[in-house]
Amino acid sequence: MLTGRHYQNAYVTRDVDKAVAAFRENAEIRKLIEVEVPVQLWTPEGEGQGVQKLAFVWIGDLQVELIQPGAGDVLALYRDALPEGDEVKFHxxxxxxxxxxxxxxxxxxxxxxxxxxGGTPGMLEFCYLDTRDWLGHYTEYCWMVPQRWAGMGGR
Structure with a gap:
């Protein structure tokens, strides 16, 4: 299943700060948002909270999400994909x-x-489908209210 409008490529890393520095050096960044947040997530193994350090790097109309997973059992989807070093790896x-x-x-x-x-009902919701056998990667789907989209840097 592939539907909706593609707006984001996401990468996992062990060092978001280093990844952001590389984007500042090598890309024309329109907007940069950096956050470290606890999130409530559901997985087939159960629900729980995880902490992630995130950076949203806008280059034109493409958002690059940089994800540094922290504590929380529900973050295995990201942690299991981390590269050995501190470079970025497509996710x-x-x-x-x-x-x-x-x-x-x-x-x-x-x-x-x-x-x-995960998400906040009525504000922003997301889910990941396991499309790895078809596309070689996960596919995330997201919905958000227009104010949230604008706050995230969308246009």
Whole structure:
């Protein structure tokens, strides 16, 4: 299943600060947002909270998400993909969808399993489908209200 509008390429790393420095040196950054946040997540193994250090680097209309997983069992999806060193490693793409309920109804009929889900209902919701056998990477889907999209740097 591939639907929605592609807006993000995401990478995992052991050192977000080093990755951000490399983007500052090598890319024309339109907007940069850096946060370290605890997030409540659902996985097939259960629910829990994880802490991630994140950077959202906008280059034109493409957002590059840099993810440094921290504490929390629910972050295995990211931790298991980390490179041995502190470079960046491609992890997933993200597609923006307009209608979350309609999208999730389709997901229930698809062959790609949901491996991670989170967000704030009514504000921003996301899920990851395991599309690795098809595309070689995960595919994240995200929905958010227009104010949140603008706050994230979208246009």
């Amino acid at each position: 997933h793409i993200c597609q923006l969808v307009d209608d979350w309920e309609a999208f999730m109804a389709k997901v229930d009929q698809e062959k790609f399993p949901v491996v991670l889900r």
